[in-house]
Amino acid sequence: MDYNPLAPGVIENPYPYYAELRNKAPVAWIEPLQAWAISRYADVDFALRNPQIFSSSEFTKQTLGDLNPVPEVPWILDMNPPDHTRLRKLVNKGFLPRLIRNLEPRVQEITRQLVASLKSQTEGDLVSALSGPLPTMVIAEMLGVEPERLDDFKRWSDDVVLGTSRPSDEVIRTRVRQSGAALRNYFERMIERRRTDPGEDVITALVRAEEEHEMLSAAEILALAVLLLLAGNETTTNLIGNAVRNLLRHPEELAKVRADRTLVPSLVEEVLRYESPVQLIPRLTAREVELEGGKIPADATVFLLLGAANRDERKFLEPDRFDVTRNPQDHVGFGYGIHYCLGAPLARLEGRIALDSLLFDCPPFTCTREHLPQIASLIVRGVQTLPLHFAA
Numbered sequence: 312m313d314y315n316p317l318a319p320g321v322i323e324n325p326y327p328y329y330a331e332l333r334n335k336a337p338v339a340w341i342e343p344l345q346a347w348a349i350s351r352y353a354d355v356d357f358a359l360r361n362p363q364i365f366s367s368s369e370f371t372k373q374t375l376g377d378l379n380p381v382p383e384v385p386w387i388l389d390m391n392p393p394d395h396t397r398l399r400k401l402v403n404k405g406f407l408p409r410l411i412r413n414l415e416p417r418v419q420e421i422t423r424q425l426v427a428s429l430k431s432q433t434e435g436d437l438v439s440a441l442s443g444p445l446p447t448m449v450i451a452e453m454l455g456v457e458p459e460r461l462d463d464f465k466r467w468s469d470d471v472v473l474g475t476s477r478p479s480d481e482v483i484r485t486r487v488r489q490s491g492a493a494l495r496n497y498f499e500r501m502i503e504r505r506r507t508d509p510g511e512d513v514i515t516a517l518v519r520a521e522e523e524h525e526m527l528s529a530a531e532i533l534a535l536a537v538l539l540l541l542a543g544n545e546t547t548t549n550l551i552g553n554a555v556r557n558l559l560r561h562p563e564e565l566a567k568v569r570a571d572r573t574l575v576p577s578l579v580e581e582v583l584r585y586e587s588p589v590q591l592i593p594r595l596t597a598r599e600v601e602l603e604g605g606k607i608p609a610d611a612t613v614f615l616l617l618g619a620a621n622r623d624e625r626k627f628l629e630p631d632r633f634d635v636t637r638n639p640q641d642h643v644g645f646g647y648g649i650h651y652c653l654g655a656p657l658a659r660l661e662g663r664i665a666l667d668s669l670l671f672d673c674p675p676f677t678c679t680r681e682h683l684p685q686i687a688s689l690i691v692r693g694v695q696t697l698p699l700h701f702a703a
């Protein structure tokens with residue numbers, strides 16, 4: 312069938328294409344990508360649970376290609392056991408659980424400031440005023456980026472993310488390369504400094520992280536720092552944006568959350584399912600494999616369509632209904648298995664705090680534009696801008 316994830320019609324609304332794929336071609340060869348795509352929940356779930364068959368070794372090759380700013384080491388996303396197991400153990404240790412819990416008051420504070428400025432005018436863009444800056448400011452602080460470098464940092468990060476849309480325009484490609492080099496240079500110097508001048512940040516934790524006398528190499532830390540920045544920015548921005556957009560499209564669901572604040576965490580899970588910020592992830596088959604939907608040969612690139620699996624009627628009741636009370640626990644919006652999103656607790660925290668503040672600290676709002684252009688990306692789904700009008 313005629314499915315190309317980069318075609319404007321698909322970027323606008325992929326869901327009818329996903330339904331057709333699930334029903335007519337659950338294992339489909341996608342000519343423009345020179346790859347297979349799987350769309351049913353059962354098959355995506357099988358692939359995520361079987362990394363020995365569905366290898367991750369081509370992740371950055373398929374997503375960043377020759378625009379990868381740290382090509383000399385595999386990224387954690389590219390790794391398979393046992394290398395992945397070792398690195399993930401080190402990163403888990405140096406990184407999230409303790410830090411995230413301690414972070415809540417700071418995420419609240421940053422959100423309060425951004426929301427105050429957003430609602431101080433009657434009209435404002437959610438993306439540029441809140442959902443964009445919030446994750447960048449939080450991760451920048453976690454990584455120990457100086458506040459005065461935030462604008463550079465955001466620009467570099469946005470440019471490198473542009474590289475995941477497979478740009479062919481040489482002007483854009485040059486910009487992506489230059490920003491990648493600047494980001495790299497910035498982190499290299501920071502990693503060196505933290506060795507002699509440790510701080511309370513994630514880079515210091517990664518420099519110190521040790522597991523059975525093994526430490527991370529400078530290049531591994533560099534790739535992780537860049538990934539933490541890239542993986543957590545546009546994705547979380549789109550979680551918040553997709554939530555607001557769908558609440559405005561479904562006023563009855565908005566009314567339910569406004570009437571019961573405890574529904575905010577369930578709203579976050581439903582957005583991760585219904586309008587997944589990460590729509591697809593690549594794998595490479597280590598051998599021929601027979602799935603529910605059909606057979607895939609060995610050495611084949613396969614895109615797991617998370618956004619399609621999360622709308623599979625074989626798995627979810629009325630999957631095309633946006634239901635803020637559903638609280639789905641088994642969506643694959645953060646993936647599953649060994650590569651399950653490292654930043655999930657942070658993304659959930661930021662999503663909950665931002666949405667709670669928008670719904671309960673602001674006057675009621677509407678969207679001032681009929682048509683909202685989508686980001687032209689292979690991987691992420693979200694709107695470029697979301698102009699809001701606040702009631703007086």
Ligand code: HEM
Binds near residue numbers: 367388652654
């Ligand atoms: C709503 C926001 C987010 C979404 C939807 C999301 C989605 C995902 C998905 C689907 C994967 C699995 C990739 C795979 O299996 O190949 C993943 C992995 C990952 N995510 Fe997230 N992510 C989000 C936020 C974040 C944040 C805030 C961070 C960090 C600050 C982060 C860091 C990572 C890392 C490091 C991995 C790789 C883990 C590994 O390979 O073991 N993500 N994410």
